[in-house]
Amino acid sequence: MKTSKTLLAALTGALAIGAAAFAPVMPAHADPAAAGQEVEVWKSPSCGCCGGWVKHMQAAGFTVKVHDIEDVQPVKTASGVPDALGSCHTAKVGGYVVEGHVPATDVLRLLAEKPKATGLSAPGMPADAPGMDMGTGQPYDVILFDAGGGAKVYARH
Structure with a gap:
């Protein structure tokens, strides 16, 4: 009897896993506001933390199109990102x-508020930002910047 119950439990678990493989992929924490929003990313093909940020954005519900390029600097310059x-x-x-490693929640807020700005930056590579995920407890700021050189703290994490 015990063997039958164990076998039944194993089969039930296997069926649940198999069914999950065919279910639509939409994380429970995905924000409906991100659905249909495409994020286009330029990154080095060898950058693991950039790949981590891409996964973070996808988990939040964004569609992400990745461009792997060797030199991202020309994209930064053309996009108006201050050094x-x-x-x-x-x-x-x-x-x-x-x-950089701006959290999806800040991107969603930006898209909802639509401030007159060029965009957001998590300057450098903050240790605990999405994609970095080092768990150091080190705080970092996300900066809202504009084409005129203005910049202010948009969020603190």
Whole structure:
């Protein structure tokens, strides 16, 4: 009897896993506001943390189109990212630039509020930002910047 119950439990678990493989992929924490929003990302093909940020954005519900390129600097320059706010990858969404490891919640807020700005940046490579995920507890700021050189703290994490 015990063997039958164990076998039944194993089969039930296998069926659930098999069914999940065919279910639509929409994480439970995905924001419906991100659905249909395409984020276009330019990054180095060898950058693992950039890939982590891409996965973070996808998990939030964004559609992500990745451009693997060897030199991202020309994209940053053409997009108006000040050198002081640079990071490892550059993205565009909804007419804004997103530089570096900016959390999806901040991108969603940007798209909802639609401020007059060029975009957002998480300058450098903050240890605990999405994609970096080092768990150091080190705070970091996300900066809202404009084409005129203005910049202010948009969010603190």
